[in-house]
Amino acid sequence: MKPIKVGLLGIGTVGSGTFNVLKRNQEEITRRAGRSIEIAMVADLNVERARELTHGEVEVVSDANLVVSHPDIDIVIELIGGYGIARELVLKAIANGKHVVTANKALLATHGNEIFKAAQEKGVMVAFEAAVAGGIPIIKALREGLTANRIQWIAGIINGTTNFILSEMRDKGLDFSTVLKQAQELGYAEADPTFDIEGVDAAHKATIMASIAYGIPMQFDKAYVEGITRLEASDIRYAEELGYRIKLLGITKRTPEGIELRVHPTLIPEKRLIANVEGAMNAVLVQGDAVGATLYYGKGAGSEPTASAVIADLVDITRLATADPEHRVPHLAFQPGSISNLPILPMTEIVTSYYLRMHVEDKPGVLADVTRILADFSISIDAMLQKEPGEGETQTDIIILTHQTKEKNIVAAIQKIEALNAVSGDVTKLRLEDLN
Amino acid sequence: MKPIKVGLLGIGTVGSGTFNVLKRNQEEITRRAGRSIEIAMVADLNVERARELTHGEVEVVSDANLVVSHPDIDIVIELIGGYGIARELVLKAIANGKHVVTANKALLATHGNEIFKAAQEKGVMVAFEAAVAGGIPIIKALREGLTANRIQWIAGIINGTTNFILSEMRDKGLDFSTVLKQAQELGYAEADPTFDIEGVDAAHKATIMASIAYGIPMQFDKAYVEGITRLEASDIRYAEELGYRIKLLGITKRTPEGIELRVHPTLIPEKRLIANVEGAMNAVLVQGDAVGATLYYGKGAGSEPTASAVIADLVDITRLATADPEHRVPHLAFQPGSISNLPILPMTEIVTSYYLRMHVEDKPGVLADVTRILADFSISIDAMLQKEPGEGETQTDIIILTHQTKEKNIVAAIQKIEALNAVSGDVTKLRLEDLN
Incomplete structure (x- = not known):
């Protein structure tokens, strides 16, 4: 021929x-x-x-x-x-x-x-x-290898630059901007890294995967996109103390109400295989109703x-x-x-677990106030970490992991927590996925 | 239609x-x-x-x-x-x-x-x-997903029963026969588990993967097959002390002389993702010349x-x-x-690294004799572990990890080591793959 x-x-x-x-x-x-x-x-x-x-x-x-x-x-x-x-x-x-x-x-x-x-x-x-x-x-796996399955969710480390940065931040305890500079010097990040570090590149890929997983049109404009630029070294450390790693995940889930499509830094249990994907490597975890979880790992760029x-x-x-x-x-x-017309859910309607970090006065009653607010929104607590104040300091960090709840509930609860006199500054909110 | x-x-x-x-x-x-x-x-x-x-x-x-x-x-x-x-x-x-x-x-x-x-x-x-x-x-990945590549090697955990047994042996420090009984009770092992524990099932699968990776006919009769029945709890423990896990791997490699096709318990560095595949799960690691390493993970049975x-x-x-x-x-x-007529290499010609465990008299000169024999066969040592004899005992275990050598060299060296007066019983030999 x-x-x-x-x-x-x-x-x-x-x-x-x-x-x-x-x-x-x-x-x-x-x-x-x-x-x-x-x-x-x-x-x-x-x-x-x-x-x-x-x-x-x-x-x-x-x-x-x-x-x-x-x-x-x-x-x-x-x-x-x-x-x-x-x-x-x-x-x-x-x-x-x-x-x-x-x-x-x-x-x-x-x-x-x-x-x-x-x-x-x-x-x-x-x-x-x-x-x-x-x-x-991964396209072949989703489109041909898993055709028997009703795909339930996909969670992927699909941007090597940000995974390299997060791996380095954890490994060396450095903050975001320091590691970004190193990544740029090493050629792991572009001179203008916006698309990578703001999650846009991962959201493009998550959009494509959602489309072929559920048979829906491409709807990038409806994806929720949050990058890693505001992530602090302390969050990575606290997550680790609680048995979690923080990864920038592209996530898409099928729910009875519609499709979740979102990119954001995510706590995942360190014992999951995907939590141990380090450096510039990529990995995609797919949950199908027949096959269960399958993982695909390799170089995502180059x-x-x-x-x-x-x-x-x-x-x-x-x-x-x-x-x-x-x-x-x-x-x-x-x-x-x-092609299906299942809607993409607005971010307020997604359901997940949360990591909250707040800076509070070290005095009686603060924790009672915070937990009362969470209870009022029917948000239950899965784990908590309170650090002793540093020598001569009167303020300390409280870290709370919640069970699953709707995003709009946590947003409303955080607003009330931030209004407390004993809480200074913003509450840091990160999402947590069990991936089980 | x-x-x-x-x-x-x-x-x-x-x-x-x-x-x-x-x-x-x-x-x-x-x-x-x-x-x-x-x-x-x-x-x-x-x-x-x-x-x-x-x-x-x-x-x-x-x-x-x-x-x-x-x-x-x-x-x-x-x-x-x-x-x-x-x-x-x-x-x-x-x-x-x-x-x-x-x-x-x-x-x-x-x-x-x-x-x-x-x-x-x-x-x-x-x-x-x-x-x-x-x-x-994995068949689709090898046959369609990686068509650009000259596939260099494949290493797979492709038998869930044996991976479950090995995971349990390591986790609980139990010996093979105890865990096998538990696995049978739990339904992870058949009443007659021979095909699984002797490596035959894994060898069937490795044979198929070799065939589609290199375009050679199926040649199961030329595969080397070694199961996990002789593996001792102490080997798993020693391997761990040295930073390795033991997995039953189906391995096939392309070399200039021909194809390696073998199934045996294998030490792999614990930091490799595939070393952390636990329980009855399967995973296949494929090395292609263009894509590098890709890994495919999921349920291998059920x-x-x-x-x-x-x-x-x-x-x-x-x-x-x-x-x-x-x-x-x-x-x-x-x-x-x-279809290619690349030959399958006999086991004597394969090249890999080795873990050797020997039981020796705790007296001067023994290690000198052992290392001299290895040197005579141009086998260099990568790591060594010598345990103190137990209270009141005069014998102890020496564990040696070698660099790469031909199987026939290690076999000849072991024969000489076993002939030493200070060495009692057989030398245990396991193969080690870096998978890098």
């Missing part, structure tokens, strides 16, 4: 990894796919560097339009990133009857519905294994790990390219006509 | 799980598959119980031949087990043009080559996600977890049943014409 011809848009870290792995493992990949897969064209604004990276073996152009409209190209790989040009080019490629592989979570989480609809109408595939958790085949996912998509498409569209795996795991 | 009709051979634990999950999640599974999947016939010798389990909703027969030859049946699920009748029925089903789903690792590891050849010729699929690691979609894998295969087949055979994923991950 003649080779599948691939056009690559953007040859940065992942693009050059894709080129190199495809070349290095060409023989083995062809033995698997039954057909050779060949990058025939590359579009990059830096034509010079693109030529160097591809050793002059591939046609390089600066205008990506030439790739998405080229009659010889079967599959377009979009590695430009962002929502602007990338969206236009993906839609053009689809309109021209090309299959698309993309690692662009931001694009899919915000414009996925439009893109998948166009692909469906045109009878082409849009594959995106690389968009979530890098080289871990040149060749991400290329591994991009190429897996190329092989999948190569296997199915000439088959009838109706035999393919649906983009959102469920048939296009069977 | 009309429903896909499934015939079930054997309705025990996994069979009834499959029936129940298919029924409970029917709506969701149909939304995914695009077509309803229906168990239309069940064959079981115990017709009465089969009728009860299927609530009289399905035609039950005692003769499985009626199912594999029934013109309405599209897919046959084989859950009988063993190599005899199961092999005959699977081959008959294939000959009759039925697709087959099986959880039977023993059958595939020993007769897989014959079965896949027949399926290939007939243009039907034989799917076997449930044969390895129960509900964990009614609904295994049913989850069986049904995933049904959905895959449903999606591809009417498609051209050449667009399907090849049975052994590589195209039938591209």
Whole structure:
């Protein structure tokens, strides 16, 4: 059979990894796919560097339009990133009857519905294994490996930068800003790390996973997004004393009322396997009604790990390219006509447990007042930690872990607690998931 | 579209799980598959119980031949087990043009080559996600998720019974036979546990994984198989003192000389995630050249977890049943014409590190003799532990961890060590893998 011809848009870290792995493992990949897969064209604004990276073996152009409209190209790989040009080019490629592989979570989480609809109408595939958790085949697991299951919840460490920062904060007892600076020096965090540390990147990925887990449209705008920038070293220490680790989790849960979709720092019991995922590694824990819990772990970013996912998509498409569209795996795991309209719940309605830290006067009656307020909102206490005041100090920290309650209850209770005279400053609230 | 009709051979634990999950999640599974999947016939010798389990909703027969030859049946699920009748029925089903789903690792590891050849010729699929690691979609990950990679090695906890026993031995400091009895009482071990505790079950699964990782035929007869029956509580304790856990691992590695394929108790560093997989859980660690290490964790057995894998295969087949055979994923991950003849290495040629425990006279010169012998075979020492003799005793244990060496070197060295006058009894030898 003649080779599948691939056009690559953007040859940065992942693009050059894709080129190199495809070349290095060409023989083995062809033995698997039954057909050779060949990058025939590359579009990059830096034509010079693109030529160097591809050793002059591939046609390089600066205008990506030439790739998405080229009659010889079967599959377009979009590695430009962002929502602007990338969206236009993906839609053009689809309109021209090309299959698309993309690692662009931001694009899919915000414009996925439009893109998948166009692909469906045109009878082409849009594959995106690389968009979530890098080289871990989590999209395939959710969309094909767990098809028997009613998926109940997913909780994932899906941003390596923040997991690296949290691991370092715990390991070395350092505060957020110090570790961020180190992470930037080591190349684990970008010069502008906003998307990572504010949880936006994780929310893009959680949005995609929710969509294929429950068969709902992409609804990034309804995700709750909270990053790790306000996390203090003391919270990590107190959590540890209570037997918990703090991880930035992307969480999505199915409840009778609707879908929870949220990203925030989360306490998890240290004895869970996922609590021990350290450094820049990713891991996704999926709870299905038949299979129970399964965990998927690996590198969530980087040149060749991400290329591994991009190429897996190329092989999948190569296997199915000439088959009838109706035999393919649906983009959102469920048939296009069977998408559910289960609503995404507002954050006030989600149910979870909480970690509360408050700074209080060390005098009788304070704890009675605090616990009375919690009781008034039917919030029961699971564990408590009160520290002795430092030498010569009159104030101390109280840490409370609650049982499950609705977010709106805890918010209301905190408001009352903060109004107490003996409580100074804000109450720190973190969410806690048992993941059992 | 009309429903896909499934015939079930054997309705025990996994069979009834499959029936129940298919029924409970029917709506969701149909939304995914695009077509309803229906168990239309069940064959079981115990017709009465089969009728009860299927609530009289399905035609039950005692003769499985009626199912594999029934013109309405599209897919046959084989859950009988063993190599005899199961092999005959699977081959008959294939000959009759039925697709087959099986959880039977023993059958595939020993007769897989014959079965896949027949399926290939007939243009039907034989799917076997449930044969390895129960509900964990590891076959899909290896065969489709990691297609970009040259797979370098796989190490898996792929037998829940033995992992439960090892976890209990470590946790409670009990010896093997005591824990085995408890495991049998709790239903974690069979009345005849030979296949599990002697490593045969794990070797069947490792054989299957090696085959699809490297594109080699199934060669169970060349696998090295060592169980956990001779493991002593003291070895688990000493390993722990040195920072290691002992797990029964199924290991397969690609080396320039050939493929290693072996099952044995293995020391692994306690800080590895897989070292912390406890109880009856399974986990498979895969090293690919592009993606690095990925880990897959979940329940490796049980009614609904295994049913989850069986049904995933049904959905895959449903999606591809009417498609051209050449667009399907090849049975052994590589195209039938591209199977490799890389040899399986004999055990004497494998390379790994070792844990040695010897019982010696507590007198000068013994350690010098032992280390001299190791040096003569170019085996270098990574760590050592010498215990003080008990009160009034003159003998003590020496534990040595070696760097990597060939198995035949360590065997020869042990022979010389055992011949020393100061060494009493056999030297205990366990293998150690760094898994880094």
